[in-house]
Amino acid sequence: MWFLKKKNPYTSLPSQPVESKQKDVLKTSLQQNIQTLKDTLGKSSDIIIREIRIGKEGTIKAGIIYTDGLTDTPSLQNFILETLMLDIKEIDLQKKISPEQNLISVLKDVALTVGEIKEVSTFDVILTSLLSGDTIILIDGYAQGLIISNRQWAERGVTEPTAQTVVRGPREGFTENLRVNTALIRRKLKDPNLWIESKIIGTRTKTNVAIVYINDIANDKIVKEVILRLDKINIDGILESGNIEELIQDSTYTPFSTIYNTERPDVVAAALLEGRIAILVDGTPFVLLVPALFVQFFQSPEDYYERTIVGSLIRILRFIAFSISLLAPALFIAITTFHQSMLPPALLISLAAQREGVPFPAFVEALIMEVTFEILREAGIRMPRSIGTAISIVGAFVIGTAAVEAGLISAMIVIIVSITAITSFVSPSYEMAIAVRVLRFVFMALAASFGLFGIMVGIIALVLHLCSLRSFGIPYMSPIAPFNISDQKDTFIVLPIRKMLTRPHFFNHKNATRQQDSTVKNKKGS
Incomplete structure (x- = not known):
């Protein structure tokens, strides 16, 4: 099948339309409508309900309802209340009404000088709009109301992204609005x-x-x-x-x-x-x-803002760092536990001297250091930013040095864990870094149990798992598996923009051409 279907308790039923959950419609009585809103919203102090009179000689009763803190009160004062209570005071609204219109339509089309105005006839729509910051106008004698869009609340401005920083590129990031x-x-x-x-x-x-x-x-x-x-x-x-x-x-x-x-x-x-x-x-x-796609998590915006050689080199370094972060502790455990003959004699003697007196096997050493570093990393994130980084760095240095001097772990495992930690920060995507942190412990356990054979089995299982994944029906490992040569221009290396003539093949089958071949045009022009 083109798309994978999964069962989920939260997606078992289609979401109901907004207007189907509340079947009560507005009544012609203003007092009855306001009382219904009060009964529904309870004693909420931020819901402001004001009853006014509009039209010539104030013969028409109206209600203004809005949420304090979510509504633009200057706009409410200048363009709604002032218009209804002062500007149209001398106008006989009843004479403005044509056979095809009612008072609601006249207020919407003639009187109110605000942007978006919608007519409404159900309480459910009114409650949703009211609690979103809109202003509601209800008129006595009409089973319709008006929703005026004048939302405004305190919000964070457009600032530089904090999770995905770049050396060269735009400095604006999304906000909560x-x-x-x-x-x-x-x-x-x-x-x-x-x-x-x-x-x-x-x-x-x-x-x-x-x-x-x-x-x-x-x-x-x-x-x-x-x-x-x-x-x-x-x-x-x-x-x-x-x-x-x-x-x-x-x-x-x-x-x-x-x-x-x-x-x-x-x-x-x-x-x-x-x-x-x-x-x-x-x-x-x-x-x-x-x-x-899998390769997308290794791509950074600045790969395309820098020169091609620089972007390709950095891209390759990310894949190398991914491999080191995933396999370095496991390879150390496997070699020092099962395959000592693979090491040069001088290095083997040095490792043996370091491990003399250490009471734990290599797997337990690596596990202790990895867990300790993960705790320090999480502590650094949760601490205040002014001291979080300093605490995590100093804590790792002090604990690592003290553990080596106390003879609990060897100096080499500290180096391995430090390199692993540094390479885990190279990934531009936090999600991929988390996945590596989880899988690292799995490969460490396989290395401690079966050596290099266990690592190879783990790599094969990992590749098979990645190839089995889909993202909205698209193979997760494309364009590597299944292989597509035309999409390799932006996988492990970054070709010049003038060479990226087509869009990715696997999820785009219409309008696949991104640009014409500029080299052909240059040759014709010359």
Whole structure:
């Protein structure tokens, strides 16, 4: 099958439409509508309900409802209250009403000077909009109301990304505001084919989720599959994009992430141009990208901003660092435990001298140091930033030195663990670094049990597992397995941009040409 289907208790039922969960509609009585809102919202002090009179001689009763802290109060004062209570005070609104209109339509089309205004007739839509920061206007005698979009709340500005830093490249990162994030993408892709579809997920949080893709580039089957999986989510709350990621990913029981996340608009723009789909979640700066490939986690934006030779060298170094971080402790354990004859005599004598008096085997040594370093790393992350780095570095140095002097571990294992720790930070993706940290202990156990034979069996099992993974139906190891020679231009090395004439093959079958061959044009021009 093209797409893998998985059973998930949270995606067993399709999410119900927003208007189907609350069947109560507005009544013609203003007092009855306001009382219903009060009964539903309880004694919430941040919900402001104000009853006013509008029209000539104040003959029409109206209600203004908004959420304090989520609503733009200057806009409410200047463009809504002032308009309703002062500007149209001398106007007989009833005479403005044509046979095809009612008072609600007149206020929407003639009187109010604000941006987005929608008519509403159900309490469920009113409650969702009210708790999102919109202003609600209800009129006595009408079973409809108006939703005025004037949301505003305190938020973090556009700052430099903290998780994915680069030496050369843009310094702007996503924020927790969904509309700011979509605007950052629009700034980079001024294409009418850039489509943004919105959904509300979470029966209680009602989180806004946006699906972003370029219509004439993205694969229609993948777009439909993304929408289908999002529609099947039936859960009470979505607090971060990680909740969405877990509910829509192809495989749960794997240390490797099959959905890529980033907080950089330039990365999202580049992915959209390749045919991927972005999923933006309101309230988080991390954007999901699907499908995700294994090689994608070794790519950094600056690979394409630097010269080709530099970008290719750095890319190769990342793959080397990945191998060292994954296998270095296991190789040390296997060689010193089972295959001492592989070492030069001088090095073997030096290791034997270091291990003289050490009470633990090599596996226990490595395990102690790895666990200790992981604890120090987590402690450094949780501590205040001003002292976290210093504590982790000093702690590792002091503990390692003291352990060697006390004869609990050998000096060589400290060097091995230090190299492993340094290489684990080379990966530009935090998800790949976490996967390596988990698998490192598995390979250490295999090396302690079966030596190099165990490591080889582990590598074969790892390769088979990676080849079995899918990301929205796309092979996780493509374009390596299955092999595609045309996509090797951006796998282990980075070819010049002028040579990247086509988009990735495996998830893009329409509009595959990225650019024309510039070398041919240059030859013709000369």
